[in-house]
Amino acid sequence: GESVGLHLPTLSVQEGDNSIINCAYSNSASDYFIWYKQESGKGPQFIIDIRSNMDKRQGQRVTVLLNKTVKHLSLQIAATQPGDSAVYFCAENRGNAGNMLTFGGGTRLMVKP
């Protein structure tokens, strides 16, 4: 059936290409950011995080860039594979004591073989 609610932006890439997913956050007080991957019917899966005292962090095939000046976060996936197809969410921790995360709207990544 047709889903209602937010229409997710979609990024379609060819297998083997690099992917860049962007996220804008709103709160200057946010000091911790996480990228999550969500496959259909599953919970958010941690990919990579970055603290506000850094502007770049690398993992295995993934890199997160943080630009605090313009409040922008990006996730770069190298050599994108079909298994990377999912919805990607950025989340920010606004410096509150309860470790509450505020999630962005998500981007759907589709990898074409």
Next chain:
Amino acid sequence: EPEVTQTPSHQVTQMGQEVILRCVPISNHLYFYWYRQILGQKVEFLVSFYNNEISEKSEIFDDQFSVERPDGSNFTLKIRSTKLEDSAMYFCASSDSGKGNEKLFFGSGTQLSVL
């Protein structure tokens, strides 16, 4: 790798009925959370829980909601009288710290359908 487990995976209930969603957080974690995701929408924070107390809660978490850690392993979310708009995927999460910069591990969720 340790994981957060949730039961049931799907729950169908009639409006006005009580439901209890169950979660087993990662065993050495001390901080527990419930989030929900209405179909096609963002993941939204409901509540955080530490040391048998609610640490923080959102506006969504009204008097119809409650959380409990009934024993050393389970963490539950109860909705006293369900409404149609409670239909959503409910995710439990846990972390080993609540400092505000620790990653949360999420379960696979319980899809709640209120008819």
